Amino acid sequence: MDRCLWLVIAPYVYIVCSRRSAEYLLYNTVDGSRIQGDDVRILDFLLSSPQYAARMDERQLEVYSPFVTELKEKHMGDVIESSADGFFAGTYPIKNLQGDFKRYADKLDYLSGSHLVQYLHELTVYVNHSCTNSCACCSAYYKQHVHCLSNGFTGRLDVNVVLQRLHEASHPCLRQINILGGDIGMNADWKYLSDGLCDLGVVVNHIVHISQRRHLPDELFRDRRWTILIDMHGWDEENAAYDVNAENIHYDFWVHNEEDCRRADELANKFGLHSWSITPYYDSKNYDFFKNNVFIDENDVFLRTHTFRDFYRNATLNSHYFGKLTIMADGQIYADVTKPALGNISEHTLAEVIWKELESGHSWLRTRSRQKPCKDCVLHDFCPPTSGIESAMRKNDLCFRSKR
Numbered sequence: 413m414d415r416c417l418w419l420v421i422a423p424y425v426y427i428v429c430s431r432r433s434a435e436y437l438l439y440n441t442v443d444g445s446r447i448q449g450d451d452v453r454i455l456d457f458l459l460s461s462p463q464y465a466a467r468m469d470e471r472q473l474e475v476y477s478p479f480v481t482e483l484k485e486k487h488m489g490d491v492i493e494s495s496a497d498g499f500f501a502g503t504y505p506i507k508n509l510q511g512d513f514k515r516y517a518d519k520l521d522y523l524s525g526s527h528l529v530q531y532l533h534e535l536t537v538y539v540n541h542s543c544t545n546s547c548a549c550c551s552a553y554y555k556q557h558v559h560c561l562s563n564g565f566t567g568r569l570d571v572n573v574v575l576q577r578l579h580e581a582s583h584p585c586l587r588q589i590n591i592l593g594g595d596i597g598m599n600a601d602w603k604y605l606s607d608g609l610c611d612l613g614v615v616v617n618h619i620v621h622i623s624q625r626r627h628l629p630d631e632l633f634r635d636r637r638w639t640i641l642i643d644m645h646g647w648d649e650e651n652a653a654y655d656v657n658a659e660n661i662h663y664d665f666w667v668h669n670e671e672d673c674r675r676a677d678e679l680a681n682k683f684g685l686h687s688w689s690i691t692p693y694y695d696s697k698n699y700d701f702f703k704n705n706v707f708i709d710e711n712d713v714f715l716r717t718h719t720f721r722d723f724y725r726n727a728t729l730n731s732h733y734f735g736k737l738t739i740m741a742d743g744q745i746y747a748d749v750t751k752p753a754l755g756n757i758s759e760h761t762l763a764e765v766i767w768k769e770l771e772s773g774h775s776w777l778r779t780r781s782r783q784k785p786c787k788d789c790v791l792h793d794f795c796p797p798t799s800g801i802e803s804a805m806r807k808n809d810l811c812f813r814s815k816r
């Protein structure tokens with residue numbers, strides 16, 4: 413009598429198959445080992461066995477023998493035997509989002525707010541868009557990272573409306589509010605806004621270009637948190653004399669090439685900066701710098717052991733954008749400043765804006781599995797989410813697989 417064989421894959425193995433790129437990847441979430449390949453017979457077999465167990469006959473066992481051996485060696489599965497009329501009952505992982513907002517789409521009390529505002533964890537507020545500098549990069553860089561912006565708009569944000577919106581509901585998960593502008597020193601209301609937020613129990617971070625630092629009184633820098641943006645091309649050593657050891661002040665050098673990185677390191681050491689970072693900006697002339705230093709390397713992808721939690725998060729939402737909103741000085745609210753506004757702070761509650769983004773937006777839920785070419789790549793749930801850099805470079809595969 414024929415043996416009845418079952419190929420069983422362990423429930424802690426994450427399986428990704430792509431018909432389009434003709435690849436499969438089995439990843440052991442316990443120790444990070446993996447089996448990756450492009451054998452079409454195995455790909456077909458995996459695609460036809462979505463529940464982690466599949467019947468196989470003696471001929472298949474022979475054909476798949478190297479794969480089965482590797483599966484056993486890496487503790488990712490086994491072949492077991494049952495009687496001819498037997499069956500195999502096993503377990504396999506499924507994504508189950510208990511709090512999935514789609515379940516509540518028709519529930520008015522859900523839409524009214526208290527559930528929705530808990531998604532908000534970072535808010536960026538521009539109090540103005542005026543500045544006397546004329547940085548060449550100004551109109552492009554705020555799309556890549558949180559960055560000051562002067563755009564010709566001469567109005568000022570009504571900070572009372574922002575305070576009212578933030579105080580009309582509790583925001584249990586709100587962790588940080590960034591206050592910036594063109595030059596926030598040109599709108600004295602920033603301080604009123606900053607003081608009005610102190611009872612929310614969140615970190616309030618103020619962001620200025622280094623040239624604007626000297627126009628602000630020293631006492632404002634003693635007990636608030638600041639990020640000072642440093643343009644390497646406009647570096648003036650006189651500017652660096654401020655606050656270098658203060659724990660509440662972070663210096664962020666924006667860099668375009670290797671020389672900028674080297675100089676940032678030199679300056680940080682020379683002035684003994686307590687807290688500093690470098691942030692790469694794409695300026696359309698530094699593609700090679702990004703390719704050599706910023707693109708995802710295969711070793712980066714597998715540097716740590718990924719968990720099912722990581723995969724399900726990456727398959728569900730974009731963790732770069734999710735939970736973040738930006739209010740511009742004209743009151744317009746964005747989940748991503750490169751996409752259309754979701755509403756205006758003078759007309760819409762934060763809950764209404766959040767619902768609009770969840771229901772029809774293009775940022776919080778913009779996963780790699782929905783974007784070309786990543787959706788056809790077996791690594792789409794491993795890679796970090798797309799951000800403003802991908803938008804600026806107009807390509808999502810900033811990685812070792814990129815053909816350009």
Ligand code: SF4
Nearest residue numbers: 786789792795809811
């Ligand atoms: S960035 Fe996209 S194409 Fe590149 S490895 Fe990640 S998922 Fe694949």
